[in-house]
Amino acid sequence: EIQAARHNARIYGVADRIEFVIGDCLQLLKSIQADVVFLSPPWGGPEYLDFAAAYDIRTMLSVGGKDGEEIFRLARQHTRSVAYFLPRTLKPEQLGALADGNISEVCEIEGHYLNNKLKTKIAYYGDIAGKTEPKLA
Structure with a gap:
């Protein structure tokens, strides 16, 4: 998977601005300084269904x-x-609750179809979160 990320970074001309780090997040988070952290923990794959x-x-x-x-x-x-x-069945309210309420932070949720x-x-x-107001249907 990391090879695909590196490939995409080259295609979009940003490879020189990204350092990919692979490892145990609990160990890495003790010492790393990062602009962005992408969390993709093991949530069960198909079994979570x-x-x-x-x-x-x-x-x-x-x-x-x-x-989590x-x-x-x-x-x-x-x-x-x-x-x-995270998996599709996680409720948006739970994701929104992780946002920092002290600074009126936005949580943007993107669905993959x-x-x-x-x-x-x-x-x-x-x-990296959107700054627009959500549109309610």
Whole structure:
């Protein structure tokens, strides 16, 4: 997967501005300084569909004994700009609750579709989140 990211960085002319780091996030977050952190924790792959009604990052996601909310907070200690890759069934309210209410922070949620079916979500926080008001249908 990292090769695809490097390839895309070259295509878009930004490879000289990106340092890709691969490793255990709990170890890396102790020492790294980053402009952006992209979190893609193991959330179960196809098996999570057994719990499709309500995926919860506090109870169903665990890395090194830390839940999904704790992992997010660790990343935020190093940068305000975090992208969080998660399953489609995670409720938007739970993602929004991770935003910093003290500064009226925006949480932008992007859905990834395949054959008109929602497959995954990425939540963006900090400087990489959109600045527009949500449109309600």
